[in-house]
Amino acid sequence: MKYLSIALLTAVMLLGAAAVGNAGVYHAGGALLCYDCHTMHFSMQHGWDGGAVANTPTAGGNWLSANGPNHYLLKAPVNELCLACHNGTSVAPDVLEANFNAASPNNRSAGALNVGTAPYNDWKGHTLGPAPTPPGFKAGGTWGGDLECTNCHTQHGRAGAYRNLGPRSIPEADLSFEISTTNNTSKHVWINIAGLTGTPGARTPAEWSNFYDGNNIFYNRIDAPAATNWNKSSNGISKVCATCHYDFHGGPQDAGVGGVAAGSAWEEFIRHPNAQVNNGALTGGHSNLSRFVAATNKVKVATVDYTAYTNSSPICQSCHKSHGNQNPFGLIFMNRTGTISANHEEGGETNPVAGIRNLCGQCHVQGN
């Protein structure tokens, strides 16, 4: 009977593992099935009656041989699998081009990755698929040549990480978030809403739009502003960007920032820093805190003081939309006063010259 019990337990465990995963966000297995993305026996590439295997691998697929299957027994290339739900359906937040699931009151979904053609050209942010070596890629590193959704998001879910961000080499604690009307300053991101309504995996655009609305997203400054730890990012989300765009943050003695290696204080920047720098803290008019505070429309900075913005620091998301937009480099052309577009993506500015001036003018006085 002992053997029988073991066998029964094993069978139950096998079945359980196949049917459900751990609780948490949608991708963590509470609702998404292994079977949605994987084909256990490579049975998706031919007819159900056992007909011939397709002899034309899916474009962009990572095929183990001429006839497949995809790596990890995926039903299709990674990006295509993600886009099956995340592009142009009402099932999940839209990530490609304009927001497909724009819903009142905030008209936000999750877009807008570029597609390579106007008005979402490659140079306007992130484009999935074959890509040149990312700007700021760490010297000596190896770029795989493809941008995939899974470069930044954990496909199997990460309940404690903002937007399921990854890679997993970044501790989940560095990507922590809280959905609440009260800011928990120990978390890296604060989503200022009472809570998510609806059922995970069955939310409507109206229910998830608040979760993506820039008006509701705040980045807390986690590091203590001090003249050390130059490599430490002001907010953990920047670490995701730094996975590829490593040389965009750091301190004066850090090769990452491109400063003068021998210098002991801030030298000329080759890269715009986003670590250990305080808005308005430096003399010489580099940035002006009172100017930033006075702006009616503000880009997002890392801080815990959302009134006086003391100890506030720029992060990647201060100037760039992670998924891109219709502006060069996914820049946020936000005019500090006046009307901006409803979804914040374009900032209400269509003139790139004026747009860049507006963006820099959020913190800097020169030329403004």
Place this chain on the structure above:
Amino acid sequence: MYARPGIQKVKQLLLITILFSLVALGAGPGTAQQNEPTGVKSAPPTNVILQPIQVVYQQVEGTYLKSPRGIWVDRNNDEVYVADTSNDLVAVFNATGLPLFAFGYNRELKEPVKAVADASGRIYVLNGIPRAVKIFNYRGEYLKDFPLAGGADKPNPTALALDHNGNIYIAEGSSRQIQVYDSALRLIREIGKKGNGDSHLNTVQGIAVDTDGTVYVADATATPCIQVFSAEGKFLRGWGEHNAGPHNFSLPAGVAIDGEGRIIVADTLRHAITVFTKEGVYLGRHGGMGSQPGAVSFPTDIATDGKERVYVVERLGSRLQVWEEKNVVVRRRASAPSSPSPMRGQIQKGLNDVMKEMK
């Protein structure tokens, strides 16, 4: 020669594990009618073979389908309407897939999802960005936006269909109901309600209306996934859930009713075209991922001409396929949920034998 006791035990253990798994899964060929809807009468089902007769890549001369999302057959004129979310166009084909014309060139459409045409030639297009239903004349000239009824939230239409009386069915995401309008665009009925379970709708992806007015709804996240309502909007039955098994779904994206009254569902993530009886008895599945005729790659919608043709569009396959139906008589009774299949019986017998031997 005899096997060592230890190895024999391991073998028995392994065998029991496999047998238990198979029994629990209801595995075995020919047991595909699990999870049938309860309380429904089953007519002897007629199964079908779907034979590809045409594969269409060209949208109109010089342009090609990119991400065809929705398909609909105008049975009055034997024309096929395909909405393409990448081309921002609606293309019209004849019954065999010959491109006739397309519209949307004046940028009236952005990521169109579905287009249907009524008997007067008026064309209704479900537009993706912004979510709206736009009305065009038979030449594809924009007339006006559909005056959608809405509550506090902005109307968020997610699916579109037309019945034989010219009534328009629009799934509205905010209220999670299907709104039914008459041909004068007056709201005459609302079907379904928010939530999960029978008659509750979440994210409707497809609607098909039978000749008797019965409404079939494919919902990607509700359970049951396929829900059937009477012409008056009363919930009748439902089947399928987001779960493993050929009778269940991953992402049901389109639903159609063929001339024999079979319900055909396109499942995007399973690369499957699944056929059921009207009562929800699983009959079979077709497709499988691939680029050859008969296979599908992320199918997004399905339609039939009510006679013998089935039309499928594929987002990644970037094409329209025309299939012909060949009826097949199902010899085995397909609706007997309580009676175990022969294979299941054999597995159970094998399990009993092994257990007896171990004792």
